[in-house]
Amino acid sequence: MxxxxxxxxxxxxxxxxxxxxxxxxxxxxxxxxxxxxxxCCGYAMSLKEVINGALFESQSDEMVIVRDIELYSMCEHHMLPFIGKAHVAYIPTGRVLGLSKIARVVDMFARRLQIQENLTKQIADAIQHSTDAAGVAVVIEAKHMCMMMRGVEKQNSVMTTSVMLGAFRESSATRLEFLQLIGRIG
Incomplete structure (x- = not known):
């Protein structure tokens, strides 16, 4: 300490x-x-340490999704928590990432002073960098204590951010499939 x-x-x-x-x-x-x-222990972590070699050869080229990864972060503007969940998807190109590593990547970036917009991008970029995927999608939904406990005091507001890279950005069908699978589109 x-x-x-x-x-x-x-x-x-x-x-x-x-x-x-x-x-x-x-x-x-x-x-x-x-x-x-x-x-704020995420500052002491590196992507290489978090991934720890957990990339495995695979012939799968279908979407991989990890939904509802709980996250706890701290607003860099007020140093108050924001709490929510991340949905992360990628399309492998010969290598898949160990399942727990996706949650660990979320935690590494969430455990820093953040704004949700940057957190979403950092996770997507890290998954893309680690896997060389054909595409990466990240959606984060969170409640911000800086908005609930002070200021406008809106208890039921949820902020949603998304980052779509590669196939998720280029193909509306791929993006739609992802959003349907995480339950954001009926």
């Missing part, structure tokens, strides 16, 4: 008018620092 982060949390408590020495807050700066480091 980085002690300077804990000291900054202590200063925040003082700035808010709190007494960081009172019983309930004595260990809060350290706990908050540990929590923030965990929530």
């Amino acid at each position: 980085n002690p300077s982060i804990a000291e900054h949390y202590r200063e925040i408590l003082v700035g808010l008018g709190e007494n960081p020495e009172r019983e309930g807050l004595r260990d809060t700066p350290t706990r908050a620092a540990k929590a923030m480091q965990y929530l």
Whole structure:
């Protein structure tokens, strides 16, 4: 745990008018620092480490989809969480990616200070780079605490972002199949 982060949390408590020495807050700066480091652990990860050689030869050239990958990230503007799910698809060209690695790629980028638009693109680009797929599609749906807890306080708003690369961008039929399979089009 980085002690300077804990000291900054202590200063925040003082700035808010709190007494960081009172019983309930004595260990809060350290706990908050540990929590923030965990929530932002994606900075310490690399795509190569996350993939860890889990690319396997395959003759499959049909769409591979992993739906409903839960994600937890932090809004870089307010440092409040956004929570949702990612749907990731790719069309292999001789190699497939280990199933858990797709979720790990989502986590690597989600566990950084983010905006959802960039997160969606980073995931798509990473899957494309790792697999050399014929196409990659990523859709993320998330609720943002910065919009729910403050500001306009809209509790039921969901932000949806998408990135379509290769065959998913070029072929409306491929894109439509993906959207139907993840339940976004009837």
